Amino acid sequence: NIIKKSIYVPFCKPCISRYRAKAEGPQLRMGTAPALGCSAVMAQMFPVTVVLLMLLRTQSVFAVRRRLASATDKLATFASPNYTIYHRHDELIREVLDVVNANPRFMKLEVFSERDGNYDVELKVVTVEPGGFSNRQGEKVRMLLDFGEHGRELISSELGLLLLKTLAAREGVMRVFPGELDRGRELQRLLDGTIIKILPMENEGGRRLVEAGRLCERKNGRGVDPNRNWEVDWGTKEPDYDPNEEYPGTAPFSEPETKVLRQLAAEFKPHVWLNIHSGMEAMLAPWDHVPEIAAEARPSVDILQRIFIDIMTNTTCVVGSGGKTVGYLAHGTATDYMFKILQVPMAYTWEIYGDFKAHFDDCFRMFNPVDEEGFKEVLQRWLRAIMRLVELMPGHPALKDSKAWSVSSSGSGPGVQQQGHSGGIKESEDVTATGTNLQQGEGQGNVQGGGTAPITGAGATTTITSKTSSTSTSSLNTAGTQQEESDSAKSQAPDASRTSSNDGTTRGDEPRIAIVASVKEWRSTWSTGFTSGLLAAAGLAMVGVLAYRCLSRKGEELRRVRGSGYQPV
Numbered sequence: 212n213i214i215k216k217s218i219y220v221p222f223c224k225p226c227i228s229r230y231r232a233k234a235e236g237p238q239l240r241m242g243t244a245p246a247l248g249c250s251a252v253m254a255q256m257f258p259v260t261v262v263l264l265m266l267l268r269t270q271s272v273f274a275v276r277r278r279l280a281s282a283t284d285k286l287a288t289f290a291s292p293n294y295t296i297y298h299r300h301d302e303l304i305r306e307v308l309d310v311v312n313a314n315p316r317f318m319k320l321e322v323f324s325e326r327d328g329n330y331d332v333e334l335k336v337v338t339v340e341p342g343g344f345s346n347r348q349g350e351k352v353r354m355l356l357d358f359g360e361h362g363r364e365l366i367s368s369e370l371g372l373l374l375l376k377t378l379a380a381r382e383g384v385m386r387v388f389p390g391e392l393d394r395g396r397e398l399q400r401l402l403d404g405t406i407i408k409i410l411p412m413e414n415e416g417g418r419r420l421v422e423a424g425r426l427c428e429r430k431n432g433r434g435v436d437p438n439r440n441w442e443v444d445w446g447t448k449e450p451d452y453d454p455n456e457e458y459p460g461t462a463p464f465s466e467p468e469t470k471v472l473r474q475l476a477a478e479f480k481p482h483v484w485l486n487i488h489s490g491m492e493a494m495l496a497p498w499d500h501v502p503e504i505a506a507e508a509r510p511s512v513d514i515l516q517r518i519f520i521d522i523m524t525n526t527t528c529v530v531g532s533g534g535k536t537v538g539y540l541a542h543g544t545a546t547d548y549m550f551k552i553l554q555v556p557m558a559y560t561w562e563i564y565g566d567f568k569a570h571f572d573d574c575f576r577m578f579n580p581v582d583e584e585g586f587k588e589v590l591q592r593w594l595r596a597i598m599r600l601v602e603l604m605p606g607h608p609a610l611k612d613s614k615a616w617s618v619s620s621s622g623s624g625p626g627v628q629q630q631g632h633s634g635g636i637k638e639s640e641d642v643t644a645t646g647t648n649l650q651q652g653e654g655q656g657n658v659q660g661g662g663t664a665p666i667t668g669a670g671a672t673t674t675i676t677s678k679t680s681s682t683s684t685s686s687l688n689t690a691g692t693q694q695e696e697s698d699s700a701k702s703q704a705p706d707a708s709r710t711s712s713n714d715g716t717t718r719g720d721e722p723r724i725a726i727v728a729s730v731k732e733w734r735s736t737w738s739t740g741f742t743s744g745l746l747a748a749a750g751l752a753m754v755g756v757l758a759y760r761c762l763s764r765k766g767e768e769l770r771r772v773r774g775s776g777y778q779p780v
Contacts, residue, residue, distance in 0.1 A: 288573075290581045292426075292575060296583050296586050297369060297579075298372070303369075303372055303411065306372060307320070307335065310379050311337055314379050317339060317340050318339050323335075325467035325468075330416075330433050331467070332415065332468055334410060334475075335411060336408055336409070337375060339378050341399070342402070342404065351404055353406050353408075353479055353481045353483070354407045355484050356410070356487070358370060358413065359413050360486060361417065362414050362419075362428045362431075363417075363428055363429050363574050363579075364489040364490070364578050365421070366489050366578070368411055370487055370589075371410070371411040373590050374594065374597070385399070388595065398598060398601065398602060400616065401601050402601060410472070413468055413472065415432075417429065417437075426574045427572070431466060435459070435465065436458055437469055437545075438544050439541070440460045440469045441473075441543045441547065442463040443542075443551050451539070459543050463543065476549060476553055480553070481549075481553075483555070483556075483558075483604065485600075487563060491527075491562045491567075492523070492527050492529070492562060493531075494519065494528065494559065495532060495533040496508040496532055497547055497550040497551070497558055499534050499547050501540065502535040507550075508558070510608050510609075511557045514600065518596050518599050518600060521599055522592065523596070527567075546559065556607060556608075557609070561596075
């Protein structure tokens with residue numbers, strides 16, 4: 212059909228008329244069309260048609276090969292975690308435990324277990340009271356920091372580990388702002404008036420899937436986004452909703468992770484909630500589900516603007532509400548719940564890293580620094596940002612009457628000697644570099660000591676079991692289970708394709724739509740474009756020559772026929 216419309220109609224018909232006129236002369240009026248004329252035309256057109264088809268096929272083969280080569284190049288350049296810089300799941304948890312056990316007078320670890328059907332989770336919560344454990348905790352400022360809520364954001368949990376190591380020794384706090392000893396002492400005084408609960412890795416199930424090869428996985432171990440499973444505006448779906456990215460679960464708090472964290476936050480009653488993510492650089496306040504800043508959050512935004520001026524001026528970091536700044540609305544988020552339902556006065560989401568140039572399937576590069584220099588710079592800068600938040604907290608209206616910094620602790624007191632842990636700290640995590648900023652992590656729990664705490668879930672009552680780590684022997688009784696789950700996750704790693712079920716559960720490695728920009732690759736397109744243009748010009752030249760020959764001869768024949776007194780039919 213293409214040949215008929217593009218070649219036969221404009222060129223062959225005139226040629227057929229010419230051959231008819233030549234073969235029959237005056238008989239044209241009778242309408243005869245000898246087969247000889249058509250055969251001759253087709254014989255003339257056949258070589259041209261064959262050449263054009265060969266050129267078209269050749270160019271198609273080149274295009275397919277080029278696309279395959281391009282896809283292979285991109286896959287070859289996709290980044291993967293460098294575990295000489297980053298920690299694996301088990302290694303990170305082990306180092307957290309080492310830090311806690313080295314400082315029993317002001318740190319403790321609790322493990323909260325939750326089951327839903329055949330899905331089990333354990334949330335590890337570190338309580339840090341830099342001034343020493345006391346019986347006047349109610350008068351101190353309470354901070355709840357959550358790291359590793361999305362599996363693919365490894366840099367988040369690295370920041371949580373660095374924060375713990377920094378708090379473990381007063382020298383670490385003094386080094387946050389190098390060369391400013393008075394500032395370091397004042398910062399330590401402010402920390403002595405706080406209780407900090409840290410979740411080093413909320414989403415351990417998702418993290419295991421990432422380490423098994425699913426580098427784009429952000430959801431938990433059974434395919435639900437923990438940061439879309441909260442009650443405020445739960446289940447609302449935007450036009451670009453993608454269940455592979457944002458599946459919110461079957462109901463608010465359907466997931467064990469969010470059930471545990473909700474109960475912890477409700478009991479702890481934090482003044483500060485800080486949720487650490489990656490994907491861009493931003494310091495965000497409520498709301499996430501509407502494109503505006505909550506009126507009550509204005510003082511919190513003022514604090515963020517101060518941090519931006521002091522720490523982030525020469526970066527791509529932005530400040531504002533999540534719903535207005537990120538570029539999309541998020542429904543059912545933890546920060547909106549903390550602010551609206553639990554009325555946490557300073558509720559924040561911080562995005563600490565994002566590579567806007569990464570291909571949208573190159574998830575590790577998009578969400579995490581890939582080299583050691585970038586790794587250190589991100590952690591140092593954001594640790595300083597969080598310590599700056601500690602400095603600015605007393606100026607928030609919610610803390611204007613706080614006695615946190617005027618109380619003499621009845622515990623071990625601010626004079627307690629803080630010790631580092633004896634575990635192996637990677638050189639890549641050294642925080643002594645100068646001229647850059649360090650960041651702290653997040654995550655707090657709320658249940659102290661052993662025992663159980665009831666949680667009312669969606670239509671059923673569940674139980675959180677608290678296991679406090681010993682200060683003499685430090686071992687998690689879940690090591691075997693973790694290894695089994697890790698092996699299971701690895702055995703479920705995809706081969707070459709991904710499929711997505713209707714409930715949002717992700718399997719395999721289907722491409723994902725990310726909310727960060729991607730840059731198209733234009734490598735070698737000038738050469739392929741030049742080749743395509745050259746082939747097209749050659750084809751057009753052949754057709755043009757043929758058309759010229761046909762039309763010029765047709766004109767000649769028409770003049771001859773008209774001179775004889777006959778008109779073609």
